[in-house]
Structure formats: C-alpha cells, structure tokens
Amino acid sequence: MSDKMKLNLALLAVVAVLGLLVVLEPGKKKDEPHPLAQIDTQSINKIQVSGRQNFTLEKRDGHWRLTQPLDVPAAENRVEQLLKIPSAPSDTQYPVDAAQLAKFQLAPPNATLALGDLVLEFGGSDPIQQQRYVKLGNSLHLVTDNFYQHLTAAPTDYVEKKLLPENANIHGIELPGLKLSKDKDGKWTAEPPQAEAAPLYEMAEAWKNARAYDVRSYTPMDGKMPTEKATIRLADGQSVEFLVAQREPDASWCGRIGNCNST
Numbered sequence: 617m618s619d620k621m622k623l624n625l626a627l628l629a630v631v632a633v634l635g636l637l638v639v640l641e642p643g644k645k646k647d648e649p650h651p652l653a654q655i656d657t658q659s660i661n662k663i664q665v666s667g668r669q670n671f672t673l674e675k676r677d678g679h680w681r682l683t684q685p686l687d688v689p690a691a692e693n694r695v696e697q698l699l700k701i702p703s704a705p706s707d708t709q710y711p712v713d714a715a716q717l718a719k720f721q722l723a724p725p726n727a728t729l730a731l732g733d734l735v736l737e738f739g740g741s742d743p744i745q746q747q748r749y750v751k752l753g754n755s756l757h758l759v760t761d762n763f764y765q766h767l768t769a770a771p772t773d774y775v776e777k778k779l780l781p782e783n784a785n786i787h788g789i790e791l792p793g794l795k796l797s798k799d800k801d802g803k804w805t806a807e808p809p810q811a812e813a814a815p816l817y818e819m820a821e822a823w824k825n826a827r828a829y830d831v832r833s834y835t836p837m838d839g840k841m842p843t844e845k846a847t848i849r850l851a852d853g854q855s856v857e858f859l860v861a862q863r864e865p866d867a868s869w870c871g872r873i874g875n876c877n878s879t
Contacts, residue, residue: 652759653702653734653752660732663698667727667738671771673698682774689776697766701729701736708758712751720749720756727767738767770832777828780848780856786820788849792860796820823848834861 663673672684673695680690717723721740729736739749741761748761780786789796795807796816804816844860 650706651703652706652750652757653736655702655731655734657699657731660699662730662732663695664730665698665727665767666730667725668768669727669770671774673774682771685771686775689778689781690774691776694766694769694774697763698729699731701763701766702731702734704759704763706750706757706759707747710756712754712756717751720751722749722751722756725751727764729767738764772831772833775831777831779826779828779858780824781850784824784848785851786824786848787851788847789820789823790847790849792844792846 661675665671670685671682673680673690674683675681680692680695682688682690717739722737725737725739727738729738735752737751739751741748742758745758746761747758748764750757750759787798796804796819797807798804798820804820806816810816842859842861846858846860848856848858850856
C-alpha cells in the first residue's frame with residue numbers, strides 16, 4: 617500500500633470520528649422531556665371532564681366525591697389517573713394556529729379536562745406516532761397517549777365500589793324478614809332469633825367489606841322503584857339504604873341515591 621493511500625485512509629478515519637462526535641455529542645446531556653404542565657396536585661379541589669362524557673369531581677374533607685351527574689363517593693385511584701395527566705411528557709410543542717385547530721380535532725376539542733384553573737383540551741391523534749394533540753393555552757403539544765380512556769370513561773366508572781364508608785362501624789342491619797342489632801358490649805342479636813350468633817357477626821363483616829364489581833345507572837324497567845330493601849345503621853347515626861333491584865341472575869342493590877351497585 618502506497619504512502620498516499622495510507623494518508624487518505626487515515627484522513628477518512630479522522631473524518632468518520634469527527635462525524636460521530638458531532639452526532640453523539642459525548643458529555644452533553646440530552647434534554648429531559650418536559651411535562652405537559654407543572655401543577656401541584658395537592659392544591660386541586662375540583663376536576664371537570666367534558667366532551668364525550670361530562671362529570672365533576674370535588675374534594676371534600678380530604679376525600680374525592682363525584683358531584684355531577686351524581687353525588688357519591690369517588691374511587692380515589694381513578695381520580696389519581698386524572699391528576700397524573702398533566703405530568704405526561706410533551707414530546708413536541710407548536711404555537712397555536714387558530715385556523716388549524718379543526719385539523720387537529722380541537723374545534724371543538726374531543727375532550728376537556730379542567731384541574732382547578734388549568735384547562736387542557738384534547739384533540740385527535742397523530743396518524744404516524746399515534747400521539748395525542750393537546751392544547752394548553754397558546755401551545756399545541758404532542759403527547760404519548762396512555763390516558764385518553766380516562767377522559768372518555770362513564771361517570772359511574774369513577775364511583776367508589778365499596779358499598780359502605782371506610783372503617784364503617786355497623787350497629788344494625790335490617791333485611792327483608794331479619795333485623796340484626798349490636799348492643800353496647802358488641803354482642804349481636806337477631807329478630808327473629810337465630811340458632812347461632814356467629815353467623816350474625818359474619819354477616820356484619822360481609823356488609824362492612826362488600827364491594828360492587830360493577831356500577832351503572834339504574835332505571836326501573838316498569839317505571840317503579842323496587843320496594844324490598846336493606847338498611848345499614850352506623851354508629852355515627854347515619855343509615856345507608858339499598859333497594860333490591862333483582863336477585864337473578866346476579867344480585868343487584870340500588871343505593872339510596874338511585875345508583876345501582878351490582879354485587
């Protein structure tokens with residue numbers, strides 16, 4: 617190999633190394649993806665979702681409630697999913713062009729999430745990367761879409777599935793044909809009397825821990841509300857009433873507010 621060819625190969629190697637240095641930029645940190653919005657979730661006391669579904673959640677005494685279209689305790693884990701949406705990384709940002717909003721399904725938006733004063737508007741998806749267009753103020757963002765299902769869920773999906781309040785202290789249960797009462801010593805009695813006392817305690821525990829496997833709005837088929845009911849009396853004086861909507865094929869209990877909890 618001639619000296620000239622060796623020199624050319626050496627120069628080629630130097631150029632290749634310099635090219636890699638330009639591309640890889642060793643020692644330089646890559647920019648961390650920015651969240652869609654900076655927000656203190658602890659300060660949020662009201663959440664509104666509108667679009668395909670419309671509902672409102674409010675924090676009262678440290679606990680979340682679904683207040684519209686129903687007024688019931690909310691499932692805290694479902695609310696957390698909504699509060700996490702602003703922390704989704706924004707991969708790309710553009711200035712908003714009002715004339716182009718319809719192109720991104722943002723005129724009107726497919727869904728709107730209001731977390732206190734923060735308002736996020738959600739459009740369609742990028743056909744290539746399947747990222748969601750999100751409008752925030754005067755900026756249009758492209759965000760990896762792993763949250764949109766929470767914005768299109770039915771309001772009843774946000775209802776707490778536990779039938780009684782957490783740590784409920786049950787003092788009485790009234791069922792069709794049976795009334796259970798707990799005295800000051802914690803002993804259960806039944807009217808009419810039952811052969812064994814142990815099942816009475818077990819029944820109270822079962823109600824205390826009962827959860828619905830599905831929650832949905834209830835409309836009587838014949839226009840009449842069911843009359844068979846169960847009433848749970850708590851130590852703090854509250855009573856929770858459930859109406860028996862059906863027994864077969866699955867038992868259904870309708871809460872006092874008219875929501876049906878299937879258990």
